[in-house]
Amino acid sequence: MIALTQSLAVWYATRGSGAVSLVLLTASFALGTPTLLSWGSERFPRLVVQLLHRNVSLLVVVFLAIHVSTTVIDGFAPIGWLDVIVPFRSGYRPIWLGLGAVAVDLLLAIIITSLLRVRIGYARWRQIHLLSYAMWPIALVHGLGTGSDTRSPWMWWLAGLCSLVVLASVASRLIARRPADPHARTLAVSTALVLPVLVLGWLLVGPMKPTWGKKHVTNVPVVTLDPALDSVPGS
Amino acid sequence: MIATSTPPPPPPELAGPTLPRLLTSVGKGQSQQAVPLAQHRRTYPPPPAPRRKPIESYIAAIETAGLRGRGGASFPTGRKLRTVSQGHTRPVVCVNGSEGEPASRKDGLLMTRTPHLVLDGALLAAAAVGAIEVIVCIERANHQAISAVERAIHERVQSGEQMLPVYVMDLPAKYVAGEETALVHFVNGGEAKPTMTPPRPFEKGVGGRPTLIDNVETLCHLAQIIRWGPAWFRGQGTADEPGTVLLTLSGAVKNKGVCEMPIGRSMDTVLSWAKPTGEVGAVLLGGYYGTWVSAADSRRVTMDNAALRSIGSSLGCGALVVLPSDACGLRETARVLKWLAGETAGQCGPCVHGLAAIAGGMNELAVGRATNHTVEMLNRWAGQVDKRGACSFPDGAVRLLRSALQVFGADVHHHIAHGPCWGARRSPVLAIPTAKAEPWR
Amino acid sequence: MSYKLSVDMIACDGRGVCAELLPERVELDDWGYPIIDASPMVGVVLEHARRAVAACPVLALRLEAAK
Numbered sequence: 117m118i119a120l121t122q123s124l125a126v127w128y129a130t131r132g133s134g135a136v137s138l139v140l141l142t143a144s145f146a147l148g149t150p151t152l153l154s155w156g157s158e159r160f161p162r163l164v165v166q167l168l169h170r171n172v173s174l175l176v177v178v179f180l181a182i183h184v185s186t187t188v189i190d191g192f193a194p195i196g197w198l199d200v201i202v203p204f205r206s207g208y209r210p211i212w213l214g215l216g217a218v219a220v221d222l223l224l225a226i227i228i229t230s231l232l233r234v235r236i237g238y239a240r241w242r243q244i245h246l247l248s249y250a251m252w253p254i255a256l257v258h259g260l261g262t263g264s265d266t267r268s269p270w271m272w273w274l275a276g277l278c279s280l281v282v283l284a285s286v287a288s289r290l291i292a293r294r295p296a297d298p299h300a301r302t303l304a305v306s307t308a309l310v311l312p313v314l315v316l317g318w319l320l321v322g323p324m325k326p327t328w329g330k331k332h333v334t335n336v337p338v339v340t341l342d343p344a345l346d347s348v349p350g351s
Numbered sequence: 352m353i354a355t356s357t358p359p360p361p362p363p364e365l366a367g368p369t370l371p372r373l374l375t376s377v378g379k380g381q382s383q384q385a386v387p388l389a390q391h392r393r394t395y396p397p398p399p400a401p402r403r404k405p406i407e408s409y410i411a412a413i414e415t416a417g418l419r420g421r422g423g424a425s426f427p428t429g430r431k432l433r434t435v436s437q438g439h440t441r442p443v444v445c446v447n448g449s450e451g452e453p454a455s456r457k458d459g460l461l462m463t464r465t466p467h468l469v470l471d472g473a474l475l476a477a478a479a480v481g482a483i484e485v486i487v488c489i490e491r492a493n494h495q496a497i498s499a500v501e502r503a504i505h506e507r508v509q510s511g512e513q514m515l516p517v518y519v520m521d522l523p524a525k526y527v528a529g530e531e532t533a534l535v536h537f538v539n540g541g542e543a544k545p546t547m548t549p550p551r552p553f554e555k556g557v558g559g560r561p562t563l564i565d566n567v568e569t570l571c572h573l574a575q576i577i578r579w580g581p582a583w584f585r586g587q588g589t590a591d592e593p594g595t596v597l598l599t600l601s602g603a604v605k606n607k608g609v610c611e612m613p614i615g616r617s618m619d620t621v622l623s624w625a626k627p628t629g630e631v632g633a634v635l636l637g638g639y640y641g642t643w644v645s646a647a648d649s650r651r652v653t654m655d656n657a658a659l660r661s662i663g664s665s666l667g668c669g670a671l672v673v674l675p676s677d678a679c680g681l682r683e684t685a686r687v688l689k690w691l692a693g694e695t696a697g698q699c700g701p702c703v704h705g706l707a708a709i710a711g712g713m714n715e716l717a718v719g720r721a722t723n724h725t726v727e728m729l730n731r732w733a734g735q736v737d738k739r740g741a742c743s744f745p746d747g748a749v750r751l752l753r754s755a756l757q758v759f760g761a762d763v764h765h766h767i768a769h770g771p772c773w774g775a776r777r778s779p780v781l782a783i784p785t786a787k788a789e790p791w792r
Numbered sequence: 793m794s795y796k797l798s799v800d801m802i803a804c805d806g807r808g809v810c811a812e813l814l815p816e817r818v819e820l821d822d823w824g825y826p827i828i829d830a831s832p833m834v835g836v837v838l839e840h841a842r843r844a845v846a847a848c849p850v851l852a853l854r855l856e857a858a859k
Contacts (some may be wrong), residue, residue, distance in 0.1 A: 545802075546802070547800045547801075547802050547803075587846040616835065696802070698802040699804070699825075700801070700804065700805075700806045700823050700824065701801070701823065701825050704823035704825075705823070708822075731822075732822070735821040735822060739821075739825070741800070741801045741802055
């Protein structure tokens with residue numbers, strides 16, 4: 117009984133911290149786009165947005181730490197510490213969970229290179245940092261693929277709003293003519309148009325269907341709650 | 352003596368040519384052909400076969416001769432040779448034949464008519480510093496010079512002369528392509544745009560090696576010094592700036608073209624050679640990247656950098672344009688500044704924005720729409736642009752602006768108070784190259 | 793050990809973060825690009841300078857030991 121309650125609490129913590137991570141990641145993403153990053157005024161020096169972007173990103177790490185540790189500690193699914201950074205190993209929803217590990221790897225690379233920015237030089241730092249454009253969609257698909265809340269309305273609102281913010285940020289960057297190289301721009305524009313459509317389509321045929329996740333239920337027997345068992349010896 | 356108007360004298364034996372020196376075998380209007388190798392070799396022995404170690408006697412000779420660069424900066428060539436020869440790896444020699452200055456023709460003339468003297472100079476410099484190869488950089492549009500140099504290299508290969516590899520690279524027709532870091536960047540495979548220093552090319556340039564970059568004319572003088580010795584070289588010119596220099600004369604004069612002058616002659620003498628067609632209004636010395644000299648100063652000053660510096664001018668690349676008194680110096684300057692603003696590499700904010708602002712302000716002044724505030728702003732911008740780019744390109748534009756405001760000070764007042772002067776209405780004197788869309792690579 | 797601040801004007805994009813962090817040594821010209829006072833720095837100013845170097849969005853600032 118305790119185990120189940122504890123497990124439930126941990127499970128809620130996983131979902132909650134996952135959702136918060138997504139929101140914070142979205143905020144960091146938006147703050148990191150050139151339009152906002154270059155914004156400054158008399159009362160708000162550019163420094164403020166720059167530091168906000170940095171601090172929100174570090175906060176993402178905190179909530180992500182909670183998210184991954186609760187996932188591993190919660191024995192409900194066979195996910196070990198290694199599966200956090202090595203993708204596609206776990207038996208539990210390998211693809212969608214694996215994407216989460218990929219996102220973690222990318223985020224670690226981005227954060228570490230940013231902390232060591234002055235040492236590694238601008239060009240190399242920037243190459244890694246641009247991977248954030250790949251990391252966010254991967255994190256989203258991971259959340260929608262593994263998440264238990266994908267069919268809940270509050271999740272739609274959350275994911276929908278975050279996606280809109282990210283799309284707006286990407287659009288503002290493209291409108292500001294970056295990247296300047298015409299080939300890169302064509303690639304960026306087409307990806308920005310095609311990817312949301314693909315994700316939406318996948319949602320409709322995958323996670324949104326009632327049968328999604330059914331085959332991933334682990335072998336924990338379903339316990340019926342017997343009121344007589346409410347008081348557990350030693351609790 | 353102007354080589355352009357008298358037939359060339361035969362080259363003397365051992366005493367070294369009297370005037371002219373570089374233009375000895377170049378005759379105006381006669382054969383447009385380059386001096387062939389056989390004829391050249393009657394006067395100049397072939398450079399030594401390629402070797403690893405620098406040749407100390409060559410470097411010492413150039414140091415003793417006191418040769419200074421003829422590309423505009425007037426840097427002591429001997430010092431450059433010595434520094435490059437002391438690098439950690441074997442260096443490379445780059446011949447700067449870009450000649451981006453529209454009012455200059457001397458380098459093109461040397462490359463087209465005496466390519467072998469240029470190549471000798473380059474190979475002797477290469478031997479002096481122990482270089483592994485020579486790269487001759489010529490502006491793409493200068494087909495004559497490119498084919499003359501290529502033919503000369505071919506002649507040498509045919510004649511069996513042992514020499515280092517000599518490559519010809521064609522540069523885009525951009526002014527800053529001739530800047531030394533831009534040259535190196537282009538040769539290394541990048542765009543012909545300047546790069547950040549340090550390191551300077553003499554430390555780390557082509558292929559990461561110390562690179563000796565010298566102007567075409569400088570290398571010709573070098574070849575002559577090695578042939579006839581530093582004492583002979585110092586027989587003309589001043590103690591601090593020995594030797595002769597090539598001037599390109601143009602503007603309102605009868606004798607347009609390239610002439611050779613011992614450094615230190617009076618500007619008055621040079622003008623008398625050039626034969627102005629009317630009253631001299633002002634003289635643009637150093638080309639479009641140079642400075643204005645007032646008519647009064649032109650009658651007093653001597654043509655050496657020490658004297659010219661005292662009036663805020665310098666020889667630069669030796670291009671001299673005479674402005675007639677009925678032309679408007681402000682209007683001419685405005686046109687040049689506009690062209691210079693268009694020639695920036697576009698990499699540094701102060702240069703891009705500053706030169707555009709300065710060109711705009713100068714234009715207002717030229718057409719008579721300016722006020723005292725405009726002049727204040729021009730001076731403010733000049734201060735904000737000077738020495739604030741990665742290279743010294745904007746500094747030249749600032750020098751031109753400041754010299755114009757000073758030399759044409761009376762015109763400035765007139766334009767502000769009464770509008771443009773008569774001179775602004777006649778056809779312009781300074782020809783501005785037409786803008787072409789050209790890649791940086 | 794004192795240091796001098798300099799800027800790579802080719803990398804510089806005129807964002808102006810340096811002037812916000814180090815007004816003692818950095819002024820912006822009429823187009824938003826930094827005019828740097830290159831006199832040697834020690835102590836507190838040096839710390840601010842280090843911060844400015846790290847905060848530059850394009851890492852265009854550099855600190856060199858003053859000889």
